[in-house]
Amino acid sequence: MNDKYDVEALEKLSNKEILELVNQITKRNSKRKIITYSKNFTLSLSNYCQNECSYCFYNYKIPKLNSNENVVLIDNDHITSIVQKAISYNCKEALIMSGERPDYYPQVKKELEKRGCDGYINFVKDVCNYLLDLNILPHVNIGILEYDELKRLKGFTASMGLMLESTSEKLFKKGGVHEKSPGKLPERRIRHIEEVGKLKIPFTTGVLLGIGESYSDRIRDLILIKKLHKKYGHIQEVIIQNFISKPNIAYHPKKEISINEMLKVVGIAKLLFKDDISIQVPPNLIHGYEADFLRFGVNDFGGISPFTLDHINPEHKWPRIEDLGRICAENGFDFQERLPIYPKFIDDPEFCPKTIKKRIEEINI
Ligand code: SF4
Numbered sequence: 457m458n459d460k461y462d463v464e465a466l467e468k469l470s471n472k473e474i475l476e477l478v479n480q481i482t483k484r485n486s487k488r489k490i491i492t493y494s495k496n497f498t499l500s501l502s503n504y505c506q507n508e509c510s511y512c513f514y515n516y517k518i519p520k521l522n523s524n525e526n527v528v529l530i531d532n533d534h535i536t537s538i539v540q541k542a543i544s545y546n547c548k549e550a551l552i553m554s555g556e557r558p559d560y561y562p563q564v565k566k567e568l569e570k571r572g573c574d575g576y577i578n579f580v581k582d583v584c585n586y587l588l589d590l591n592i593l594p595h596v597n598i599g600i601l602e603y604d605e606l607k608r609l610k611g612f613t614a615s616m617g618l619m620l621e622s623t624s625e626k627l628f629k630k631g632g633v634h635e636k637s638p639g640k641l642p643e644r645r646i647r648h649i650e651e652v653g654k655l656k657i658p659f660t661t662g663v664l665l666g667i668g669e670s671y672s673d674r675i676r677d678l679i680l681i682k683k684l685h686k687k688y689g690h691i692q693e694v695i696i697q698n699f700i701s702k703p704n705i706a707y708h709p710k711k712e713i714s715i716n717e718m719l720k721v722v723g724i725a726k727l728l729f730k731d732d733i734s735i736q737v738p739p740n741l742i743h744g745y746e747a748d749f750l751r752f753g754v755n756d757f758g759g760i761s762p763f764t765l766d767h768i769n770p771e772h773k774w775p776r777i778e779d780l781g782r783i784c785a786e787n788g789f790d791f792q793e794r795l796p797i798y799p800k801f802i803d804d805p806e807f808c809p810k811t812i813k814k815r816i817e818e819i820n821i
Pocket of ligand 1: 505506507508509512513514515554555580599637639
């Protein structure tokens with residue numbers, strides 16, 4: 457398989473053929489023997505979001521389950537208590553997430569003003585600073601931002617993330633999942649990913665499967681990610697995530713994406729990215745099929761929290777790190793902890809500013 461980016465040729469491959477090609481790649485590279493994860497926790501800053509994706513459970517408009525409440529803006533006491541717990545579990549990464557542009561809402565603006573905070577980005581910066589002082593590395597994923605906002609956050613976060621999700625145009629048409637989500641327009645997502653690249657911030661992106669896109673859309677999006685990475689060299693991992701249906705949300709597909717369909721996409725990602733970009737699946741969403749995903753090229757299980765929920769899919773608990781370690785070992789892999797910034801970026805001062813490097817040197821991993 458060469459890099460012709462031929463959607464049609466890739467689309468025609470069967471699962472068996474994809475697996476054979478993946479095996480040829482992995483046999484050539486001993487790095488395949490290591491599977492990574494990051495011990496993390498989530499700080500969900502605000503459930504307010506300017507978009508209304510019809511598959512979303514996180515948005516404040518959706519009533520939540522159990523203790524996973526909607527917040528206008530997380531309060532300081534809550535941050536402190538979560539962080540204290542994270543320290544007791546020796547978590548190294550804080551996933552900082554929120555809806556996109558929560559400050560679009562007067563309730564959020566008012567709350568920022570009440571706390572004397574000059575805008576949402578400054579609030580995020582303050583949270584990052586607090587974490588860095590405790591040697592916890594932030595990974596910020598708060599939706600699309602402007603170039604100057606990204607620039608202001610560089611140096612305060614070890615890496616950033618934004619799912620490309622899908623560039624399929626039909627998702628924006630009437631009845632499509634992105635009909636009411638201006639922030640999901642492909643040109644805006646692509647611009648964000650490019651600007652992060654220009655700023656040399658280590659980056660995570662990915663595709664969301666089973667939201668109305670076709671198989672060729674999925675392949676096209678992986679090729680797009682590959683091209684963006686080729687230009688800027690900043691993408692450290694690509695998440696292949698399956699949409700999971702739940703009550704309360706508007707989107708209910710006739711059929712959810714199957715494990716076989718997911719494996720195909722993971723295999724295609726491996727053929728495209730080889731060992732240059734890690735391929736990640738959320739382990740709480742593919743429980744029972746971990747070994748299959750490892751065979752098809754997954755080499756990262758992402759951030760796993762010992763105590764906070766997956767805020768997007770709270771009904772799917774994170775697996776125990778020991779259990780994943782055992783599955784990896786049974787299938788001939790070593791399971792190793794990593795930081796939210798990959799080693800090749802840690803050693804590059806352009807990607808890892810002194811403010812972050814200094815903290816990394818104090819973390820025992
Ligand atoms: S952008 Fe994210 S948080 Fe906002 S509605 Fe869409 S999926 Fe939900």
